[in-house]
Amino acid sequence: MRSTEHSHLIITVREHAMLKELVDILEPFAEATALTQGEKYATIGCVTPCVLGLYNCLCRMQQSSKYHGSVVRALMDSLQLRFGGLHTNIGLLDDHTLTVLLIYIYPMATIMDPNYGFVWLEDDLPVPMSVKDSLQKRLIDDVIKSAEDLCRESRGATGY
Numbered sequence: 001m002r003s004t005e006h007s008h009l010i011i012t013v014r015e016h017a018m019l020k021e022l023v024d025i026l027e028p029f030a031e032a033t034a035l036t037q038g039e040k041y042a043t044i045g046c047v048t049p050c051v052l053g054l055y056n057c058l059c060r061m062q063q064s065s066k067y068h069g070s071v072v073r074a075l076m077d078s079l080q081l082r083f084g085g086l087h088t089n090i091g092l093l094d095d096h097t098l099t100v101l102l103i104y105i106y107p108m109a110t111i112m113d114p115n116y117g118f119v120w121l122e123d124d125l126p127v128p129m130s131v132k133d134s135l136q137k138r139l140i141d142d143v144i145k146s147a148e149d150l151c152r153e154s155r156g157a158t159g160y
Contacts, residue, residue, distance in 0.1 A: 028053065051079065052120055054079055056124060104138075111139050
């Protein structure tokens, strides 16, 4: 490029580092997108682990970002805005004014997916063990209650 008078197109070491950091920030979002857009398998079970994984990645990147701290903060704010109710459900936030996703459908779907079960709760959720235990009990109780309600409804419909 230098010999063709296009040396202005050669990226500097700093620009390369900036691009690498941006790729590192966006790569988990590409992985989450690929995982959640499956056409031949159910993806609702992977929503909670994906959102939690993105949250954890962004938390780490907030500490280490040299060039794109504002991008990391904006992504964190966006994740919080879109999934704040889920964050409240799983104990990451204590903001009960959030009404979006305050139902347990995503965590319930995750625990019933054999690919995830409670692994995300044990390994990836950065909250005290008492919060994890409470959430696990609440999710199990909700699944049992939902199953009992379905059984009751089906018995009523068939007359048994």
